[in-house]
Amino acid sequence: MKKGKVSGKKELIEIIKKRGTIPFSEFMDITLYYPELGYYTSxxxxxxxxxxxxxxxxxxPVFGQLLAKQFVEIYEKLNTKKFKIVEIGAGKGYLAYDILSTLKNEYPKVFENITYVIIEKSPYHIKIQKELLKDFENIDWKQDIIDFKDNEIEGIVFxxxxxxxxxxxxIKKKNGKIxxxxxxxxEENNLYEIEKEATEEILRYLKELNINIPEGMTTEINLGAKDYIIKIGKKLKRGYVITIDYGYPSAELYKPYRxxxxxxxxxxxxxxxxxxxxxGLQDITSHVNFSALSYYGKLEGLETVGFTDQAHFLTNxxxxxxxxxLQEIGDYKAYERMNRLKTLVLPKGxxxxxxxxxxxxxxxxxxIKGLDIIPPQTDRYKL
Ligand SMILES: C[S@@+](CC[C@H](N)C(=O)[O-])C[C@H]1O[C@@H](n2cnc3c(N)ncnc32)[C@H](O)[C@@H]1O
Incomplete structure (x- = not known):
């Protein structure tokens, strides 16, 4: 593939010309994941x-180091020889590196008894991850969670x-309809959007989650996240699913100020x-609906243990x-690091x-320790 501004726009236009219209999710899928040309695959x-x-x-590295500490507590709780840590979407692999290094240096017995599996969709990221993690032997890659057998995983999926x-x-609500x-x-190959009646699947999702969006609102429905958490539930025999991301419960996500x-x-x-x-050159993202992950996970036996924020979790x-x-060390380097750590826990950040x-x-x-003290249970935290 040629480097530079090759972006997949031509391919996108060809697909729409052939099909007439495509749902927004497919537009986003092509721009982010079209083979070799999407944002994440280039x-x-x-x-x-x-x-x-x-x-x-x-x-x-502190983020991975503290997560590793949490994983050790879970390892001891589950007490199984088949313990797996499954990371989905590992990006450049830094988190895997920090977790595995912490286990190796501080908890060698745990390190010897675990397998770390990365599930990654982007061949570009797999290449970077394999290079960074080449010194670890207990690590494996899979393309999709469905590559595990049902009830195969004992341990953590995060x-x-x-x-x-x-x-x-x-989706958009107009005159009471979705x-x-x-x-x-x-004709000049400019992209634009049109509205069609929402599919049964979208209407069912809104009903199941009891979501009633305000008149005039345009918002997102992440059906892929729903399907994925159900798949995780099927593959997990015993253990934890830990999802870190920006987002809210339904009650907050669909408030009229959004x-x-x-x-x-x-x-x-x-x-x-x-x-x-x-x-194909810019990332497109949306906030995660954590009520949806909690609700659909339950269908496959995933019970919600807690919902917190990064500041509380890392502080615990x-x-x-x-x-x-670091304060005791007190030199320039220590203060520089303290500033970085503050970024991880700043309220409003x-x-x-x-x-x-x-x-x-x-x-x-x-x-688990990460949930010892949780934030006040306002709409921002009630699932
Ligand atoms: C925003 S990055 C997050 C990277 C990383 N977790 C970190 O903390 O830096 C999203 C990652 O998820 C991957 N990804 C997206 N959809 C995926 C899927 N369905 N299965 C596996 N990986 C996926 C992307 O290729 C990318 O590596």
Missing amino acids: DKSKIGGKGDFFTASELD SNELFDAFPVEL YQIFVKID MKGSLLCYYQHKYSENYWENI LGLMEIFEK MGEKFKILVQAKNVKDTN
Whole structure:
């Protein structure tokens, strides 16, 4: 594939010309995941300074180190020789690297007894991950969660910023009726949207989750996330599902002050609402509906254990103790690191924006350290 501004726009236009219209989710799927040309499948830098956005694992190893600590508690609780840590959507692999390094250095017995499996859709990211993680032997890659047998996994299935990268349907309420957005092109190959009556599947989703969006609202429905959490539930025999991402419960997500929904595009660290530009070159993401993950997970035996935010989760796992140690050291480097750690927990920033949903299946005493103290149960936290 040629490097540079090859973006998949030509392929997108060909597909729409052939089909007439495509649902918004398919437009998003093509722009993000079209083989070799989509945003996530191309060899363009995405995460980090040279990319379009930062993730927590890119900022500082502490995120992976504290997660590793949480995983050790779960390992001891489950007490099985078949313990797997399954990470879905590992990006550049930093989180896997920090978790595996922490286990190897601080919990060698646990390290020897686990298998780490990455499920990754992007061949570009798999290549980077394999290079970074080449010194670890107990690691394996799969393309999809369906590559596991039903009830095969004992351990943890987790993700950081996975579901926000799923293609979503756009819906709109007009005169009390729900419409679905489709994408079309005009004679000059400009993209534009039209509305059609929403499918049965979308209407069922809204009914099952008891969602009644306000008149005039345009918002997203992540049917892919629904299907995926059901699949995870089927593959997990015993253990935990830990989902880290930005988002809200239904009660908050569809409040009238979000009349335009939460869809955003990221390009070179700037965000916009214009998904028609930079096709295949910019990220398109939406907030995760955590009520949906909780509800559909339950259908496959995943019981919700708790729902918290990153600040509470990391503090419960010992972030403040790390701050204190850095303060004691007190040199320039220590203060620089303290600033990075603050970014992870700042209210109004990552600390509150990022949520953690913990679900468990076939576990008796489900309490874990990361949920010791949870935020006040306002609409932002009630699933
Ligand atoms: C926003 S990045 C998050 C990266 C990483 N977790 C981190 O913390 O830096 C999303 C990742 O999920 C991957 N991805 C998206 N959909 C996926 C799917 N259905 N299965 C597996 N990986 C997927 C993308 O290729 C990308 O690596």
